[in-house]
Amino acid sequence: MPLVPPNIQNLVPYQPGRTADEIRREFGVSRVVKLASNENPLGPSPRAIERMTSVLDNVHYYPDGGTKLRSELAVRFRAKLDNVVVGSGSETIMSNIIRTFLCDDEEVLTAQGTFIGFYVLARSRGVKLVTVPLRDFRFDLEAIAARITGKTKIIYLANPNNPTGTIFTRDEFERFVPRVPPSTLVILDEAYFEYACENPDYPDSMRYRLDNVITLRTFSKAYGLAGVRIGYGLAHEALCDNVRKVKLSFEPSVLAEAAGLGALEDHEFLARTLDTNRRGKVQLANAFRELGLKAIPTEANFYLVVMGSESEAVQLFNDLLRRGVIVRPLAAFGLPDCLRITVGPEDQNRILISALKELLPVSA
Template sequence: MSLVPEHIKNLSPYTPGKSISRLKRDLGLKYVIKLASNENPSGPSPLALDAVKNALFDYNRYPDSAAFDLRKMLATRFNVKVENVILGAGSEGIMSTIMRTFLRKRDEIIAVKNSFIGFRVLANASGFKTNWIAMDHYHYNLASMAKAINNHTKIIYLANPDNPTGTYFNVKKFDAFMSKVPNRVLVLLDEAYFEYAKDVLDYPDSMHYRYDNVITLRTFSKAYGLAGFRIGYGFAHKDIIKNLMKVKLPFEPSTPAQIAAIAALNDQNYLRHSLKLNEEGIAGMEKSFDNYGLEYLPSVANFLTLVFKNEKAAKSFCKSMLQRGVILRHLSGFGLPECVRVTTGTKEENSIFFDHISHIIKR
C-alpha cells in the first residue's frame, strides 16, 4: 500500500510470548505456568489493589496530566525535584516520547543488536538510522558503542542490566564510556531491573550521577508487580523533562496506574518480599541448571538466560516445557536463537519447573 512508508512496511512488530489462556486452549491444559515475560509472579501489591478499588468511582474523570502526587513522591524518594521526573505508560511509553521529542532530520541512534526488543521496534519504527552494535559474549560492548559515535548521533540506548541476557556493565566501564559521549548526545539509560541489581557492588546506579544528557528510565512493571497497569518513570535534567512533557500524550499514565504506583511505592514490604523471592528463585535455578549441566549467563535481574549448543537444542527444550504447560521465552526474536530466557516464578512454580527439567534433561 503506497500510504505506508518503506520502513513501516519492513517493520517486524513486537511479538510477545504465548499467553497462558492460549496455551490452555491449544493443549487442553488446566494448569499453565508462565516464566516468559519477566513479570513479578507475586501478583500486584495488595495496597495497590485496595487503592485502585477505593477510587473506582472517580474513573469518569481524566487523569491528572501532570501526575503531580506520584512525581513528587518519586522526587522525594530519589532526592531530585519534581521538574526532574516524568511518567509514562510504562517505561516504553517514555521511550516512545523521547524518540518523538529529540530526533530530527539526519539524526542517528546507537543501540545494541541483541538487546531489548521494545527499543528495537521503536528505533525501526522511527525511520531514523540506527547503528546496531554487536554484543561481546552476551555483554554490552560500551567501547564499541563509544567508537560508533559520529556527528549525527543523537540517542544512545543502554539497558543495564540488559534484557534478555541479564548481564550488566559496571561503574568503570560506564565512566569510561560517558567520558567519550559528547553533551549533544542523549543517553537513554534503561534501568527496568534496577531494584534487582542495585545492591551489586560495582553496578552504576545512574542516580548517583548528574549528567545533563542522561535520562534514567525505571518501571513499576517488574519489582513493583504492576506490568498490566502500564506505568514507568524517568529522571533527567529539567530542560529534557520540560520538553518531554510537551510531547507526551497528555493523559498518560492513566488514573488507576498513578494510584496503584503511589500505593506500591509505599508498600516496601511487598518490594522486600518480591526481591527475596527473586533472589531465592535465581539461586534455586542456578542450582538446578548446574545439576543438569545446563549453561546460563550470569544475571542480576529477575530471569536467567540458558545457552544451548545450538538453536535446535534451545527450541526442543522450550517445546518440551510448553507441552508440560511451562511457557519460556525462546530468544530467536532477539537474534539469540541458541538461548532461552526463564523468569523466576513463585516457589511452587519454580519447583514444578525444576521437576520438569529432571524429566526433560538426561543426566
C-alpha cells in the same frame, strides 16, 4: 509515494510472550506456569491494589499527567518536579523520547541482543539503527563509544540488560560517559533496577545525574504492575520538559498513578519480591548446573540459558510448552540459540526443573 512507508511495511511488531490461556487451549494442559515475561510471580503490590480501589469513584475525571506521582518520586530522588516524567510504562516514555529528540537523518546506537521494544521503536521511526555485538553477553561500552559519530543522537543502554540479565559496572560506565558528546542523549533503561541495585558494582544512574542521560524505571517488574502500565523517567528538566510537551496529555491513567503511589509505599511487598527472587535464582542456578545447562549469572529476575543451537532452543521451548511451562525464545532479540527464563517462586521453579529433567539428557 506509498501509503504505508517502507519502514512500517517491513516492521516486525513486538510479540509478547505466550499467555497461560493460549497454552491451556492449545495443549489442553490444566496447569500452566508462565516464566516468559519477567513479571512478578507474587502478583501485584497489595498497597497498589488498595490505592487503585480508593480512586475508582474518580475515574470519570481526566487524569492530570500524574502530578502526585511525580511529586512523590521527586521527593524520593531529592529532585524537582520538573526532573520527573511519568507515563504508561517505561516503554511508552521511550517512545515519547524518540518522538521528542530524533530527527530523520540522525541515528540511534545500541547493542545487538538487548530489549526488543527499543529496536521496534527505532525502526518504526525510520532512522538508522546501529548495533554493536554484546561481549560475553554484556553491553560492550568500549565498542559502543567507538561507534559514536556526529549523527548519533540517542544511545540506548539497558542495565541490567534484557534478555541477558547482565550489568555493566560503575567503572565501565564512568569510562564511557566522557566519550559521549553533550549533544547525544543516553537512555539508561533501568527496568530491573530494584533487583540489581544492591550490587556494589552497579552504577545507579541517579548517583551521576548527567545532563544528557534519561533514566527510565518501571513499576512493571519488582512492583508487579505490568498490566497497569506505569513507569517513570528521571532527567535534567530541559529534557523532561520537552518529553512532557510531546507525551499524550492524559497518561498515565488515574488508576495507574494510584497504583504507582501505592507501590512506592509498599516496602514489605518489595522486600518479599526481592527475597523470593534471590532464593529462586539460587534454586534455578543449582538446577541448571546439575542439568548441564549454560545459564548466564543474572542481576535481574530472569536467566539467559544458552543452548547448543537454535534448533535445540526451539525444541526445548516447544517441549516445555507441551508440559505447560512457558519460557521465552529469543530469535527476535538476536539470540536465536538462547531461551530466557523468568525466576519464579519455589513451587513454579520446581515444576520447570522437573520438566527440564524429563526433557534433557542427564549430563555426565
